[in-house]
Amino acid sequence: MNIFGASPIDLNTLTNLSTEAPEIIVWAAPFMFLFVLIEWFVSRKQHPEMYNKVETIASIFVGIGNVFIAFLLKFGLFFIVVAVYNLLPWRMFLNWWMVIPCYVLLDFCSYWSHRISHHQRFWWAxxxxxxxxxxxxxxxxxxxxWVQHIKIIFFLPVALSGFHPLVFFVANQVAVLFQFWVHTEYIKKLPPFFEYIFATPSNHRVHHGSQEKYINKNFGAxxxxWDRIFGTYEPEDEKVIYGLTHKLEKKGNPFYINFHEFIDIWKDMRDAKGFKKKWFFLFGDPSDIYHEKLKSFNHLEQNNSVKDESVTPNHFHLIKENGN
Structure with missing residues (x-):
């Protein structure tokens, strides 16, 4: 079976090729909403606090916005992947079994993209x-x-490996779909083998924890x-407290949810003195930025520079310690 030596893809046929890419997430969407309805219905009697009306509606609108933007960007992203593919001398033929190695490499890049997104403020936004x-x-x-697609740069190693663009996009869709089922409290710990290898619901609940021991843990998608290899693994051994360490002011507004951190970055950079400080507020580690802003707040407070008693560290746009 030939693996390498495929011909470049004719860009004139790109529209037809993009339509051939299976819409796995679209096909799965009805089942995803069905499982959401089942979980919501069951939780009404067992754990009514599991679903908050405002948050649920916000989540749905955020999701709809993301799907719409992904639809608009699909052709452009596909063009980029095909253009890179055509430049490579080690282009692979379209063999569907190549989805497996492509998926593994994609997940490895996802781990580092995810980890960097917790340690650099711009990507955290x-x-x-x-x-x-x-x-x-x-x-x-x-x-x-809604702006997460700019993180495609972290997946250039996958594109540069020579996988056929259709293989790349199928692997990406399956990876996104996999992450749906891990966002539940109804699936407890699975057998040790699965917990050791996969990002199960138990492992991913830890990632969403706001406790200090859970922050910046379990990045694997x-x-x-990968977390076990690179020292970021933490087992679920106490009840997880979810969310950020600071409360969102408008948790029902999908625009605020998407852009509040960018707004805070702009304010911090605007007020910062010098390029080095501005760069720090743009790309610094959220933990370092948190402590820097807390130190500034305490300094102002000690010097009686804070006139309004309602002003707290949160008003200095403190972001989560160590990120999320």
Whole structure:
């Protein structure tokens, strides 16, 4: 079976090729909403606090916005992947079994993209949406940033590996779909083998925890093995407290949920003195920024510079310690 040596893709046929890409997420959408309804119905009697009306509606609108933006960007993203594919001398033929190695490499890149998104504030702003829910249920999987597609740069190693564009897009859709079922409290710990290899609901609940021991842990999207290898694994051994360490002011507004962190970044950079400080507020570690702003607040307070008693560290746009 030939693997390498495929011909470049004719860009004139790109529209036809993009329509051939299976719409796995679209096909799965009715089933996803069915499971959401089942979880919501069951939780009404067992755990009524699991679903908050305002948060649930916000999650749905955030998800709809993300799907709409993804639809608008689909052709452009596909063009980029095909253009990179055509430049490579090691282009692979379209063999569907190649989805497996492509998926593994994609998940490895996803781990690092996810980890960086917690340690650099700009990228955190493209991810904070997903951690903004204070109730953990299947609708949390809909909370995906409307600007998250700029993180495609983290997946260039996958595109540069020579996988056929259709293989790349199928693997990506399956990876996104996999992350739906882990956002629930109804699935407890699975057998040890699965917990050791995969990002199960138990492992992913830890990732959404706001406790200090859970912050910046379990970044794996499908395989938790990356966290075990690189030292970011934490088991679920106490009840998880979800959400950010600061409360969102408008948790029902999908626009605020998506862009509040970018607004805070702009304010911090505007007020910062010097390029180095501005760069720090743009790309610094959220933990370092938190402590820097807390120190500034305490300094102002000690010098009686804070005139309004209603002003607290949160009004200095403090973001979550260590990120989420």
């Amino acid at each position: 493209t991810h904070v949406v997903h951690h903004s829910g204070e109730n953990y249920n299947l609708t949390v999987s809909f909370r995906l940033s 499908t395989f938790i093995i």
